[in-house]
Amino acid sequence: MVWGFGAYLLWGVFPAFFPLLKPAAPVEILAHRFIWTLVFMSIVVVAVGAMKSMRHISRDQWLKVTLAAVLISLNWGLYIYAVNTNHVADAALGYFINPLVTVMLAVVVLRESLRPMQLVSVAIASVAVIILTVALGQPPIIALGLALSFGLYGLVKKQVKLSPIQSLTAETLVLAPVGLGYIVYLQSQGQNTFVQHGPGHAALLMTAGVVTAVPLLLFSKAAQVLSLTSLGMIQYITPVMQMLWAVFVNQEAIPAARWVGFCIIWVAVIIFIVDMIRHRPPRIRHQRIARGLSQGSAD
DSSP: OHHHHHHHHHHHTHHHHGGGGTTSOHHHHHHHHHHHHHHHHHHHHHHHTOHHHHTTOOHHHHHHHHHHHHHHHHHHHHHHHHHHTTOHHHHHHHHHHHHHHHHHHHHHTSOOOOOHHHHHHHHHHHHHHHHHHHHHOSOOHHHHHHHHHHHHHHHHHHHOOSOHHHHHHHHHHHHHHHHHHHHHHHHHTTOOGGGTSHHHHHHHHHHHHHHHHHHHHHHHHHHHHSOHHHHHHGGGHHHHHHHHHHHHTSOOOOOHHHHHHHHHHHHHHHHHHHHHHHTOOHHHHHHHHHHHHHHHHHO
């Protein structure tokens, strides 16, 4: 759970970062994310001595990694566009919808079963999403695009049998040439903000690699050890943080119906977390009881 919470907390503060990269356009920012994430991951691979293991990735795993790379690039691009065009609330709605997409994929594709309380939680969250969608008054294109792309990305990551470092490095190896090609094109058109707006702007674009890589590494680890259902439901941390940013920082207008949906979402999350605590593996509960007894005897 710690890996998942860490990833979603970091993603929750992304609205504070990407506006700092203006005047770079969303596609240019996306290209730099591809490039500098690969640079950062290459350093990590060398530091941990994982270079040799990268040479033994099978063709099947490369195909899955490539699909994951395409899906996450779509997600990144939509998110940057939403944040930098003052549609943070729409982005938050996308991540409110995403856990439902993830749970649906878990049940339909991976045949994961839901306990009664989990079914109740998903049903309550579904009601909240309907309320949030109606409150928009129009088809939530950005939100649906974000939800579907990231939900499918999580599903593919469950099938990738590589370490988090190997997996993310391989994904950025697929994406970086595309990003580099676009930057070269911008430079030929005299529109490359990386070289036109001083060292501070260039440094921020480079920092995008670290900002991108760290939560994705945490997510990759979480995807390996958590069920897809659990991974999806704890994701509500991110849109809650993004919604708060939209209201209190960007001062976006949030209809009353959205606040109703917001509160209902938390009821669903609390029910799901309570159910997870109640159904922890016995080994974990016994270990904690044993620790408590040993500490008590020591006292």
